[in-house]
Amino acid sequence: MRTESRKEEIINAAAILFKEKGYSAVTMRDLARAMGIKAASLYNHIQSKQEILSTIIIDLAEEFTSGMNQIANSDQNTIDKLEKIIGLHIDVTLRNADGLASLNNDWMHLEEKNLLYFEKMRRDYEENFRQIVINGVHANEIKPYNIEIIVFSTLSTLRTLYLWYPNQNNIDANILKKDMMSVLLKGVC
């Protein structure tokens, strides 16, 4: 197993702290304390607090972008695509739940350039999702409810997984995927 570099250790520790209190409330001295070193020592490994944030968020956003593009460009039916999207969110959540907190709550603290890049990726992701739902309605695979409400309610659940899943002990990822499909698509009553 690949041992993580000191820089990666710092970024992971930062993600945990950012999850607990948000980017702005975490000081470099907090982060240093969590690493067992002094704040100035962090700068042997990272360039700035901002670099930590953008690494966490942009890496995750690119992961979602890449995953979504593959799914959207595939020739599966709507239900299969939605299943793949749910799987994507569950996989990313399992691998990096802490980072997802920053992506969801601290993206607005990215500096200009990365902020624009992030916002474009998020817009594109949502647009891909919306098109899949629209196609599903046209193909009679999805009920003709208000598109925006379907997109919003589904995405809001998937985006919030990071808050919930780490607290559920031993729900197997595959069982979760199956149940999440049922609840999100087939309804509960």
Add this chain to the structure above:
Amino acid sequence: MRTESRKEEIINAAAILFKEKGYSAVTMRDLARAMGIKAASLYNHIQSKQEILSTIIIDLAEEFTSGMNQIANSDQNTIDKLEKIIGLHIDVTLRNADGLASLNNDWMHLEEKNLLYFEKMRRDYEENFRQIVINGVHANEIKPYNIEIIVFSTLSTLRTLYLWYPNQNNIDANILKKDMMSVLLKGVC
């Protein structure tokens, strides 16, 4: 129409700023600038930055608590109760979407006493919700999926309404309630 006091104006302005950047990233000078006065002048109306945050969050949490208690103690069937809960979230979101951002993202910055009070209200709210779902399953009104997944996916959507609803121009509240019921309960395919 009741004119709002200067203190209420400050709290409303603060809620908007907290929504945009989070509690920790908003300075008293930011807030003063938004009000068109100097930072020190704010203290003629409020006691502290912390008081602003706790007013925003605790008022909203008590509103949810009171609404949920009425619903949980009523003798309606499960579906009607869920409909009332959805209505509660939509009503609160319509009235104070900005404040809900703080409730969702900045509750951890409450000081000890209010933090414990808030966490208890949130626990009780969730437990009430869970019991309603459990009773619904027993009464065969709700499909016997994993309870935690039903509770999580529904609540995550309702909690995130504040991000989405203000951006939808003129979706009537009653239509939204009806569609949200359909999507959350009857499924989309």
Add this chain to the structure above:
DNA sequence: TTACAAAACTAACAATTGTTAGTTTTAAAT
């Protein structure tokens, strides 16, 4: 043992933070 790079340290900085004290302005009631 020496050499060297990685990674820690101490000390300090300029800027920003929430907040206080004391004073002046504004506007309505007498």
Add this chain to the structure above:
DNA sequence: ATTTAAAACTAACAATTGTTAGTTTTGTAA
């Protein structure tokens, strides 16, 4: 016109912020 309370102001504070400069320690390869 005078009084009074509300609401603004200026000036300053002590603490905390992200970050830099320069130095010392640590561990590994030659």
